[in-house]
Amino acid sequence: IQERKPPNVVMHFRSVHWQALWFALLFLLNLKVTLAGGPSEGTSGHVFVGAVTRHLDVCGNVTDVGSAAQWKCAMRCERWGVVTTIFPATEALHRFIEQQRGWCLVVVGDEKGPQDVHAYGDEAAGVVFLNAERQRALATQVPWMTRLPWNHFGRKNVGYLYAVACGARLVWDFDDDNLLKRPDVDIEQQVRELPTRLVSALNPYREFSDEVIWPRGMPLPHVKQAAAADSESKLASSEVVSSVLGSAPALRTRAAGFSHHRLSSHTKNSSARHGDVTGETVDGGGAGSDETPAVAVAVVQSLADGDPDVDAIYRLTRPLPFDWPRGAEQQKAIVYQPAKGAVVPYNAQATLHHYDALWATLLPISVHGRVSDIWRGFFAAPVFAATGHVLMFTSPLVEQRRNEHELMGDFVSEQPLYAESPALVELLRHYRLAGPRKIRSVPEAMVHVWREMYERQYIEIEDLCSAEHWLHTLQAVGYRFPSLLTV
DSSP, X not given: OOOOOOHHHHHHHHSHHHHHHHHHHHHHTTOOOOSSOOSOTTTSOOOOOOOXXXXXXXXXXXXXXXXGGGOOOSOOOSEEEEEEOSSSOOHHHHHHHHHOTTOEEEEEOOSSSOOOTTBTBOGGGTEEEEOHHHHHHHHXXXXXXXXXXXXXXXXXXHHHHHHHHTTOSEEEEEXXXXXXXXXXXXXXXXXXXXXXXEOOOSOGGGGTOSSSOOOTTSOTHHHHHHXXXXXXXXXXXXXXXXXXXXXXXXXXXXXXTOTXXXXXOOOTTOOOOTHHHHOOOOTTOSTTSSSOOEEEEEEEEEXXXXXXXXXXXXXXXXXXXXXXXXXXXXXXXXXXXXXXXXXXXXXXXEEEEEGGGGGGGOXXXXXXXXXXXXXXHHHHHHHHHHHTEEEEEEEXXXXXXXXXXXXXXXXXXXXXXXXXXXXXXXXXXTOOOOOSSOOOSHHHHHHHHHHHHHHTTSSOHHHHHHHHHHHHHHHHTTOOOOOOSOO
C-alpha cells in the first residue's frame, strides 16, 4: 500500500520557514519545567523562571594555582588577539597577523585540527599556537586548566589566561571567520574614530538599522517590544546626550588601553566619581569645554557585515547576507550603562576587552558554545555596574564569512537562550550585589553572581568551581582587579 502524502503539505514542510516553525513548536513543548507555577497546563507549557532550586556552600580546592606565578611567555605584548580554531589558517587569521602591527596573537587549538606548532605562524610573526600537547603541558603547571573540557568552545579560556599572563592590557576576542574590514588600521584606532552616544534601547541592532534584526541572546519577547519602544528610545537618548554633552560631538572613552586620551586611565584602588558612569560632567567636561564627559568602557562589541551574529530562528526565517547601512551617519558607537539596568548580549566573535574587564572573559563550560559567550556577558553586567564600566557597540569593524553550520543544530544548541534568557535578563536588570557578608572586591562579586546563576540552574557546578579557580589563577599571574565603586 503506497502512503499518500499531499503534495502541498510536503512542499510547505520542505520550506525553511515551515521547518523553523515546526521545530520551534517542538522546542516549546520541551521547555524546562521549574518548581514555580506559571500558566495553566491547559493553555500552555510551563515557563522557565529561574527560581532558586539548589544551594552550595563550598566548591572544593580552588586555591591551587600550581606554578602559574612562574608562567613562561614566548613573548610579552600589551595587545593580544585571542582566537580558537580547529581549521587551518583562515583569511581572518592571515589579515590579523599580517596587518595588525603592534599586536600579538594566541591561537588555541583542540584535540581536532592542526597540531603543528607553526601551523599559524611563529614567534617572529607575533603568533603563539597552543596545540593540544602544549595545553596539556601547561595544565601540569596550572591546575585550573584541567577543569576545561576538550572539544568545547571553552578551550578559548586558555587563550585569555595566556594573554593576561603575558602582559595584555587589551584583548581582541574574535572568531576565525570574522575578517577585519580595515585590517591595515589599528582596531583601537578604528574605535576611537567613531562618534559615540548613550542609549537605552532594548535592541542594540536597531540603533544601526531600521530592519527587523536582533542579536543572538536577545530575549525573544523583547523583539516585538523593541520594535516599538526603540523608536521612541532613539529620540529620548539623543535628548539625554544633548543635555549632557551640549555641543560636544562625542563621548571620550576612558579605559585602560586608551592611553592616548588626555583623561587618565582607571587606576586600581581609585574611587572614581559617579559622574563617570551617569553622564554628569566630569574633569571639567560639558558644554563649552574642550573636554567631553568620560565613560569607562569595559567591552567594545563590533557588529559584523555579511553574516551578523543572530540566532538560529533569525537565520531560519530571515534573508541573509545582511549588510548594515554604510552612510557616514551610521558609522558610530553607542554606549549602554549596566549601572542603569542595561543588560544586552555581547559575544566572543568580535569584541575588544579592556584591562579592567579581562577578569570577565571567562566562558562557561557547562553550556553549549552557542550559549556560553552570551551567558558570560550577562553574568558580567551587575559587576560592571558596580565598577562603573559601560558596554559599547560599534558599526561593523568586521565581515563574517561564516564557517559551515547546521542551522537546525544551532537551533537545538541555543535552546537555553530562547527559554531562559527572558527570566535571566529580567533578574539582572534589577540585580543588586548583596550577600550575608559585604562584597568588597570584584572576585567576591563575580563568585556571588556565578553562585546565584548555579542556584538558579543557568550553569552547573563545574562552572562555579572553574570561576573561583580562575580568579585565584588570574591573581597568581599578576592581574590586578578593578575596584568596586559601590555595592
